[in-house]
Amino acid sequence: MMLRIRSRDGLERVTVDNPHTTTVSELRRLIEHQLGIPTHNQTLSTNQNLLLSKSPEDLLRFTDMTNPNAPLSALNLGHGSIVFLAYDGERRVPGPAVFSPAGSFGRKMTMDDLIAKQMRVSRQENPHCELVSFDRDCANAFQHYVNDSLAFAVKRGGFMYGTVSEEGKVEVNFIYEPPQQGTEESLLFFRDPEEEKLVGAIAAGLGMRSVGFIFTQTVSQAKKDYTLSNREVLQAAEYHAESGLKEWVTAVVKLEVNEETGGADVHFEAFQMSDVCIRLFKEEWFDTDIKEDQDPKLSIMKKEVVVGVKDIKEVDNDFFLVVVKIFDHQGPLSTTFPIENRNTQVPMRALKNHLERTKNLPFVKRIADFHLLLVLARFLDLNADVPALTECIQTETTVPEGYQILIDSMASAA
Template identity: 85%
Template structure:
């Protein structure tokens, strides 16, 4: 049996008065077969038709006798290394491929697994950048250009430095940038890859930190009834939600505090009162609750526009989320929606601002000067961010929203007492009317209303009286007689 031998074929190619010298590896049983195989390999490597007329000169050299000393200006083709750039949701990374002319897509995936730590079975590769916009496994099936595991890389027209796009399932830890190491008076040289790595990437966040939000029926109804019946959804209205957060990430909203504010069709401006918010905080702590979210309405004039939240609303929601420091913080929207009978229903929606959105706000990326002619469905950035595979300064607001499931419950408090900072001022007459209306209930039930406690706290000691009353409300124990007399005397002054 004749043993096959390896050859290095030297080609001289003349094109437009220029002479090019190539070395092509071959593996043949007979020396005279070198011509045909070398022609085919040359065609695959350099994308020429395998026509012998191109080869004006060639000389087969046994591979075992080949050495760099014979061809000092040539490289061994078998040791050629190609760098490919891989763009994924994590940014741009690089892999090195040895012998790319004989590397298959299956082998490339193994290389990516070794160098980038992404399991082969989780990878979807494509030369099409739209791969990074795929939202579901079904979307990924549309990208078939690299689905054949036995296809060779040269068939994809890849070259040194080419970009491939990678989508993968699961999570991984991406190595952070190396510590700065100055080299010379001007510091370390920055490459394009370094600059890309430093850019902010904006991607959709699939899962909220808040598993669900449940609204106390009374407080939700008191809020929507006012904006529907009194304001007719003509101007915006808002407030802060208070309640509890469980270890599982479930948020319960038990009352809504409405700060002093001014609303228009497009804007909602809070006039934050530090003294009043101290009273709110004292009551909240005494009730064993905390601030858990921000709620606001959208006006009827916004109903026809093609966005979920406007740029102004995203900016305001991100501000309060960042201020809270609570990862389960919820943003709720109340609006009118047309039903099947062409009537209008009040509709509640709940979101979380994504982690990227909150980070962008904290680091000052948002353009806060919003002009009248700006597109409300886009948030402007002060610097370029990467959305998908594109650098941009305008981000669709929906990228910042993470949907939260809504439930309802009957909480421990009532919401029948007049609410603060509305069109009608709350006076002691309101306290007298409330106590008369609820006189058949136990006294602790009569005062189990945040808005009533807020009125009382203005006349009581914040460090002694308020904690004592809120403890009674929280535990639903009898109110000391002295406090009952004090509260009834306050009501009688009206």
């Protein structure tokens, strides 16, 4: 029987006799014999998140293969199953023969061959951002919609806006959801330049900017053994490259089974796409023509890259992910106004309802909601009115009476 062993070096294979008689302890000895990794230096798990661990403490969380006497069949491992392996230190991975620049039998290497030999893909240990902190209200508004209205059956996404500190701390204070169409496996944004111009003006007036991309994975994806699919890697890399922000964050929202209650909990994960991933995307190394039968946990390159000492075209997506710590905070904006580009259009009477519901608050607090400001911005001067209103919100000062009258009249006319 053949088991696939996935480590930071890529995918390798180990041959075992019988899953019913072979134990975890015997598998460790086979890995030592066949792959050259000492048994005491091995951490094994059937959970792919093992490969994202950053410290010895993280490794202790993976306990499913710590019983040395457990037979492999008890872990549902059979022919072709994947076991994830983490280890410390360096080792020499058997690879193809090394040729002189002229190649064997006189084959000459082209300039593309030479460049490909120099393109190395390895794990990036540290992100450029120290952490990402989500405003609780905007995070809840996003996850409640995909959970309650979409039941995580189709994908949903948005762009995160907030601030980046000098230390690299990213704070997300609102999420803009562009027009889009989601399926079980893919997410398509219908980018609206005019609407995004309004979003950018509101963010700038609030002292914020775009800081990341957020999307959901569906319940059908949760059954598959990848962190991000190849389609998701391409989309995340595209938006990261477009942003020009080294601290740009990619956030994933998904349902995870709660083993204690038997139910499912909404779970947030945050990553940065590695520097080499962004470089590969900008230089068009990725094969973007993804076939239906293609393994979603592997990204296909147009030319071979070097992973470890192997020249390969199929790269495990986990090589491109750098884990980012997640925190939360209470930001300066509310998220009680209806959110744009969902199943129904936001009617102007929503403005009237919102203002009536918040009439006991100071006017500046009543309009301190990005989604409300986006509705107002469609009818106001982008160069004068929007900056004036957002400055009041940012500095928490009184909104001039003229603007209050104007906004009240817009609500009354609905």
